[in-house]
Amino acid sequence: MQELRLFNTALRNNGCEDWEADMRLQGKVAIITGGARGIGRASAELFAEEGAQVVVADLSLGEDFASDRVAFKELDVTDEQSWKRVAEETVSEFGRINVLMNNAGMVGSYEPIDSISIEDWNRVVAVNQTGPFLGIRTVVPYMRSNGGGSIINVSSIWGIAGAAGVAAYTASKGAVRLMSKNAALTYVGDGIRVNSLHPGIIETPMIAAQDVDVTAGVVEATPMKRLGKARELAYGALFLASDESSYMTGAELVIDGGYTAP
Numbered sequence: 001m002q003e004l005r006l007f008n009t010a011l012r013n014n015g016c017e018d019w020e021a022d023m024r025l026q027g028k029v030a031i032i033t034g035g036a037r038g039i040g041r042a043s044a045e046l047f048a049e050e051g052a053q054v055v056v057a058d059l060s061l062g063e064d065f066a067s068d069r070v071a072f073k074e075l076d077v078t079d080e081q082s083w084k085r086v087a088e089e090t091v092s093e094f095g096r097i098n099v100l101m102n103n104a105g106m107v108g109s110y111e112p113i114d115s116i117s118i119e120d121w122n123r124v125v126a127v128n129q130t131g132p133f134l135g136i137r138t139v140v141p142y143m144r145s146n147g148g149g150s151i152i153n154v155s156s157i158w159g160i161a162g163a164a165g166v167a168a169y170t171a172s173k174g175a176v177r178l179m180s181k182n183a184a185l186t187y188v189g190d191g192i193r194v195n196s197l198h199p200g201i202i203e204t205p206m207i208a209a210q211d212v213d214v215t216a217g218v219v220e221a222t223p224m225k226r227l228g229k230a231r232e233l234a235y236g237a238l239f240l241a242s243d244e245s246s247y248m249t250g251a252e253l254v255i256d257g258g259y260t261a262p
């Protein structure tokens, strides 16, 4: 406790009084793709609890949100026109876009390179890679006119470490990692920070739908020997969205129970 007090005093002395504000995303407007369920939903709930106005952008909503600070907009992340509509509506209803969390994603196929169909490959790349690309290019002009913003691209442990099979997923998640660094360097002068978030195996509908043996194998390879919770990822996203990460861009935040440590 004593160290924490000294640390807080040091922050104050460095002019960081804003960090003491009650809510960590007070006044920010955040778009979260794939926010209807899983990691995106947990992030939407947490962002709203921390004072943000959240726009959940997904193919469909499913279960409603309890918070009146969460609005839903239909979005297919592969479609540039629907991105433009969501961004325009967000700005006209809520005034600005401060945060974009490119979270929508799919595994789609577990096939390796020599057997995945071109259709499956193209669909996974369209959602996981082209989706965040379209999201970044849609919001950058709005963020630039605000004087900055924070973009969080959800990659994976399989955007860092290899995995056998799942060719399109690993290729697309690896691309997201480097696209984040590219965007970070390109837009740093606009005050736009871009970071990637790398979940390990997390208990969500995506994982519930996959073969239990695949899940058991990844849990076994995870030093903590358990699935992560969506809320544990949401806290990482909250940090990247907030001004607490103001000196962080082009970086990778790994939340994986130790999977990539060995």
Ligand code: NAI
Pocket (backbone or CB within 6 Å): 033, 034, 035, 036, 037, 038, 039, 040, 057, 058, 059, 060, 075, 076, 077, 078, 103, 104, 105, 106, 107, 127, 154, 155, 156, 157, 198, 199, 200, 201, 202, 203, 204, 205, 206, 207
């Ligand atoms: P999930 O499958 O539970 O939720 C994904 C959401 O994305 C759904 O609401 C779905 O409707 C939406 N979505 C899918 N295609 C879309 C499209 N074309 N346009 C708009 N929305 C679309 O997934 P989960 O587990 O919450 O994953 C979230 C992100 O985290 C994904 O990018 C995933 O690849 C990544 N991730 C998840 C891990 C896990 O173990 N759950 C591990 C590593 C990464």
